[in-house]
Amino acid sequence: MKVFIDLFSGLGGASAAFDASPEWCTIKIDNNPILVDHNRGLKLMDLSDVQTTIHALTLMLTKLSHEHTIEKVVLWMSPPCNQFSYANAARPEEPDLTLLDACREYVHHFQFIADYWIIENVHGAKPIFNEELNRSPTQEIGPVVLWGHFPLIPIRTRDEWKHRKMEAKGTRALRPNMRAIIPLPISEGLLDAIEHQQ
DSSP, rough: OOEEEEEOOOOTTTHHHHTTTTTTEEEEEEEEEEEETTTTTTOOTTTTTTTHHHHHHHHHHHHHHHHHHHOEEEEEOOOOOOTTOOOOOOOOSSSSOOOHHHHHHHHHTTTTTEEEEEEEEEEEGHHHHHHHHHHHOOOEEEEEEEEOOOOOOOOOOHHHHHHOOOGGOOTTTTTTHHOOOOOOOHHHHHHHHHHHHO
């Protein structure tokens, strides 16, 4: 059994390929109740409450380890980008870094458990994330910027990852999550890179 932990999961784009693989178990967490009907298996938790979330994740992983041998763990985090996006006319000069700080705590706590970790955000986050994480992005795929420790994701053509943000449809409450969803080829590419890395 391999485990993909998808924090700030939204509509579950990052974990979509792992959801479809029989060799992987996904743990998906977000705080938005409207997403439950659109992201199978989503658990609702306040991810800014780091200690409670760590405790819950530890219990989930312990339960899984009693039932299966856990061969690999991937930790993916996509904190909301509205504080950092250049497209946000109301982007604050001093963004709230609470959720980025939470991501750093999750990485620190699970560093000896997770084989790979990824923090995802937008281009507007780069100056802040680079400084706060003390590293440059590991990979940039179109509008998707990734920091962390993971094998590079193969994307063969631009059409494979086109975000198609303007095609996002749905209710007003759901539309921002549809626009922010990680494209399936990125999830598939990450799965392929992890499965075939030597």
